[in-house]
Amino acid sequence: MRISKLFGKTLREEPAEAELVSHRLMLRAGLIYQVSSGVYSYMPLAWRSLRKIEQIIREEMDAAGGQELRMPVLQPRELWVESGRTEAFDLFTLQDRRDRSLVLAPTHEEVLTTMVKANVHSYRDLPLILYQIQTKFRDEPRPRGGLLRVREFDMKDAYSFDIDEEGLDLSYQAMVQAYKNIYARCGLAAIIVEADSGPIGGKDSQEFILLAESGEDTIFLCESCGYAANAERAVFAKPEIDRTAPEPLEEVHTPGVKTIEDLAGFLDVPTGRTLKAVFYMAGDEVIVVTIRGDLDVNEIKLRNALGGVGLRLASPKEVSEAGLVAGSASAVGLSGIRVVADDSVKLGANFVAGANRQDYHLRNVNFPRDFKADVITDIALAREGYLCARCHDPMVTRRGIEVGHVFKVGTRYSEAFGAAFPDESDVQRPIIMGCYGIGVGRLLAAAIEQHHDDNGMVLPASIAPYDVWLLALNVENPDVAQAADTLYEALRDDGVQVLYDDRKESAGVKFNDADLLGLPVRLVVSPRNLRQQAVEVKLRSEDQAATVALDQAVGRVRELLTP
RNA sequence: CGGGGUGUGGCGCAGUUUGGUAGCGCGCGUCGUUCGGGACGACGAGGCCCUGGGUUCAAGUCCCAGCACCCCGACCA
Numbered sequence: 122m123r124i125s126k127l128f129g130k131t132l133r134e135e136p137a138e139a140e141l142v143s144h145r146l147m148l149r150a151g152l153i154y155q156v157s158s159g160v161y162s163y164m165p166l167a168w169r170s171l172r173k174i175e176q177i178i179r180e181e182m183d184a185a186g187g188q189e190l191r192m193p194v195l196q197p198r199e200l201w202v203e204s205g206r207t208e209a210f211d212l213f214t215l216q217d218r219r220d221r222s223l224v225l226a227p228t229h230e231e232v233l234t235t236m237v238k239a240n241v242h243s244y245r246d247l248p249l250i251l252y253q254i255q256t257k258f259r260d261e262p263r264p265r266g267g268l269l270r271v272r273e274f275d276m277k278d279a280y281s282f283d284i285d286e287e288g289l290d291l292s293y294q295a296m297v298q299a300y301k302n303i304y305a306r307c308g309l310a311a312i313i314v315e316a317d318s319g320p321i322g323g324k325d326s327q328e329f330i331l332l333a334e335s336g337e338d339t340i341f342l343c344e345s346c347g348y349a350a351n352a353e354r355a356v357f358a359k360p361e362i363d364r365t366a367p368e369p370l371e372e373v374h375t376p377g378v379k380t381i382e383d384l385a386g387f388l389d390v391p392t393g394r395t396l397k398a399v400f401y402m403a404g405d406e407v408i409v410v411t412i413r414g415d416l417d418v419n420e421i422k423l424r425n426a427l428g429g430v431g432l433r434l435a436s437p438k439e440v441s442e443a444g445l446v447a448g449s450a451s452a453v454g455l456s457g458i459r460v461v462a463d464d465s466v467k468l469g470a471n472f473v474a475g476a477n478r479q480d481y482h483l484r485n486v487n488f489p490r491d492f493k494a495d496v497i498t499d500i501a502l503a504r505e506g507y508l509c510a511r512c513h514d515p516m517v518t519r520r521g522i523e524v525g526h527v528f529k530v531g532t533r534y535s536e537a538f539g540a541a542f543p544d545e546s547d548v549q550r551p552i553i554m555g556c557y558g559i560g561v562g563r564l565l566a567a568a569i570e571q572h573h574d575d576n577g578m579v580l581p582a583s584i585a586p587y588d589v590w591l592l593a594l595n596v597e598n599p600d601v602a603q604a605a606d607t608l609y610e611a612l613r614d615d616g617v618q619v620l621y622d623d624r625k626e627s628a629g630v631k632f633n634d635a636d637l638l639g640l641p642v643r644l645v646v647s648p649r650n651l652r653q654q655a656v657e658v659k660l661r662s663e664d665q666a667a668t669v670a671l672d673q674a675v676g677r678v679r680e681l682l683t684p
Numbered sequence: 685c686g687g688g689g690u691g692u693g694g695c696g697c698a699g700u701u702u703g704g705u706a707g708c709g710c711g712c713g714u715c716g717u718u719c720g721g722g723a724c725g726a727c728g729a730g731g732c733c734c735u736g737g738g739u740u741c742a743a744g745u746c747c748c749a750g751c752a753c754c755c756c757g758a759c760c761a
Binding site for chain 2: 261525563628
């Protein structure tokens with residue numbers, strides 16, 4: 122491609138509305154064009170990179186036994202009503218001319234499960250891995266960071282269907298391996314972390330994370346044993362507070378004491394010897410959540426403990442209407458209100474907790490002697506430095522970009538849609554499902570976040586839009602023009618993808634644009650080099666340039682591009 | 685959805701306080717000079733000043749309403 126003909130211009134000045142490096146560089150290099158909030162056009166250069174990424178994904182999916190297909194973006198809303206997911210994603214909804222409700226699909230479990238139901242009639246038809254690469258729509262509350270979080274995006278979504286859990290494990294492992302291959306081929310160092318499965322559902326899920334300060338996710342890592350988890354899922358070892366023999370309940374007057382810090386200070390006890398009460402609304406129902414005072418509630422764990430309901434903090438009005446005394450509340454003596462307790466209430470004794478009476482607290486509160494919980498499980502929020510649950514060494518936190526997510530979904534959709542099959546004993550069993558997603562555009566953005574320097578992108582060869590930036594200096598000089606044209610043709614004849622900078626621009630502009638886009642190899646044809654019948658060769662990832670004889674340039678480029 | 689901010693040639697911005705002929709830099713066009721790290725000179729093109737309403741002799745500027753976009757928090761590939 123001749124740059125003089127390329128659609129898309131580079132910008133000399135920094136675009137104003139771009140915080141992330143990848144966003145800035147993509148705008149400056151003319152890779153993307155913003156159409157609306159969270160909606161972008163891919164310019165020719167970006168589109169080439171994205172197609173390369175897609176092709177890598179496709180090859181690895183096929184190698185793992187996947188079959189590519191294509192499902193519609195436009196779907197009847199009833200399907201989503203049937204699976205109960207109309208609220209799970211930020212669905213784009215629209216009406217057709219007969220006033221029927223349709224959605225623009227954010228993912229395809231519903232459609233594919235119904236398709237599988239219609240086409241799988243026996244255990245002999247399983248297992249299956251089906252996938253597509255296609256545009257998804259999600260009305261994100263807040264798009265951000267260029268291609269990092271958008272409302273319309275291309276995703277590779279794969280789905281596995283197995284006869285049992287063992288089969289699911291195999292499919293899942295095959296997908297995990299395929300994902301590792303994909304990231305490796307894209308030059309990305311992704312790590313695998315335990316994750317919450319969110320609106321997709323299912324028990325186990327893992328995310329592929331690219332560690333980057335600009336990432337939206339917080340990851341807990343244990344450098345000793347390798348435990349890694351998203352903050353929303355991370356577990357940790359809760360220290361046991363010294364356990365004395367239970368003593369009788371005792372009410373204490375605590376005027377003006379509202380917070381755990383107030384309380385611990387007022388009674389001169391560590392926060393770990395107190396119990397905190399927090400109030401949530403699950404629909405119209407008030408839920409009392411109790412956790413040891415030195416810990417905080419992880420709302421995602423809490424939501425899961427309650428079966429995935431939507432949650433929000435209760436307002437002061439709702440709290441008082443439920444008969445609860447904010448600042449002096451606890452689960453002790455409550456009736457008619459559901460209580461969820463973190464398992465930390467078992468790790469200690471003789472706690473201080475609210476007396477459910479204004480300005481009074483109770484000493485020596487013990488579980489389960491003094492209060493019961495409808496649900497007791499881990500709902501605590503991990504924090505930097507907390508101890509690893511496995512090996513008890515301190516964990517560290519890092520920021521990261523989620524570039525893939527795999528789920529062991531189980532039977533959530535096969536049961537919702539009645540996708541079952543007769544096994545060898547002619548017993549009807551629900552199909553066991555797994556889901557596997559990679560955001561293509563986000564992968565490109567993440568790659569740029571991970572591979573750039575002060576001058577621009579340093580793109581991995583496998584996903585760079587072209588292999589070579591062929592830079593001709595002084596194109597008015599007929600010798601230069603002829604040598605560069607000849608080299609351009611020779612490289613292309615050899616199958617090298619060349620971006621040929623044939624513009625009548627100054628050297629500085631050309632070198633800077635070459636650095637900005639960051640193709641793996643840069644060739645310079647100039648009068649100076651031509652005097653020695655040579656061409657300059659430089660890798661974007663290295664500082665030093667070398668010269669090679671003109672007639673050996675193609676071979677040298679080949680060598681450099683062959684891994 | 686809550687909080688903060690911004691809308692002025694393709695891009696980056698000034699002008700709004702105190703109403704009075706719409707400016708600067710980059711980029712773009714033509715000509716000339718220059719020619720290995722964002723060259724120089726001359727001439728030139730390009731703007732419903734986000735939209736609608738209002739105030740006024742007069743609105744980019746003041747008032748009202750709306751829209752869009754960005755950033756910070758609750759969501760996800």
